[in-house]
Amino acid sequence: MKLIFMGTPALAVPCLDALREDHEIALVVTQPDKPSGRGNKLMPSAVKARALELGLPVAQPEKARHEEFLRQLREVKPEGIAVVAYGQILPNAILEMPLEFHTHGGCVNLHYSLLPRWRGAAPVQHALLSGDEVTGVTCQHMAQKLDAGEIILQREVPILSDETTGDLWQRLTPIGADALREAMQLLEAGKAPRLPQDEAQVTYASMLTKDDGRLNWQDSAQNLHNRARAVNPWPGAWCEWNGEMLKIWRTQVLEGNYSGAVPGAILEVEDEAMLVQTGEGILKILEVQAPGKPRMNPAAWSRGHGAGSGKKFD
DSSP states (O other): OEEEEEEOSGGGHHHHHHHHTTSEEEEEEOOOOEEETTTTEEEOOHHHHHHHHTTOOEEOOSOTTOHHHHHHHHHHOOSEEEEESOOSOOOHHHHTGGGGTOTTOEEEEEESSOTTTTEESOHHHHHHHTTOSEEEEEEEEOOSSTTOSOEEEEEEEEOOTTOOHHHHHHHHHHHHHHHHHHHHHHHHTTOOOOBOOOGGGOOEEOOOOGGGGBOOTTSBHHHHHHHHHHTTTTTOEEEEETTEEEEEEEEEEEOSOOTTOOTTBEEEEOSSOEEEEOSBSEEEEEEEEOTTSOOBOHHHHHHTTTOOTTOBOO
């Protein structure tokens, strides 16, 4: 098929590479270059960088619904459109366009959850935050409503107990690329299923903010561990020590409670770890980072900050 590929971040690059093996990529659409670094130099998205390497034409509209951009797409005469973390809501004019040029044409989206669970911008993070034991990827026929399209196929993936968002993205990326390749083959053959989503099972995954990384010691150790995993690498879990932010990068959960200890109390500092009482259970902290410092084990950090047994986090 003659395809338009729409995507922006690095996780979409393997999908572009996979689809090139079966189809003609007539146009790559990605978000406009954004300022980055100390000099605020404009930098291309990962998808644009890869497209230019491959010699593929690139479009970067400010708004996907602008008439000039729609005309550009129609000139391509796309038989299919594949969308992976593009970053804009697409109008019906785009969703319906492939049908003008192919009997089985369509607009297919790859989403990183088992829809209808975790529709929205941060599905992997919310799966970890909620302590889900499984997640996966879904290829869907795109609809005007957010992530509400009929399902073509899904791949289920178990979530490991200490896995972070970064870890899980790394595992899901090649699985997603393979699933999207299969979905587009089904679309071309006119055999792509249309399985409706169960609206009663819908949950939403909103974008995370810096405050989503804050650890509340009144919460359970398991929930704090899940939060630390979910916000790694961004925005990172954090708490405060003497009014200063301390990032918490790696944790484990220990059962039981210390008698008489209050949430946030430092129970013990081991050779390379720190035990902290929570609202339920004990959080074992394995890696921290003070402002302007590299990551380190909490024992090394505690020696320079007087954070020994009996002391308490803010």
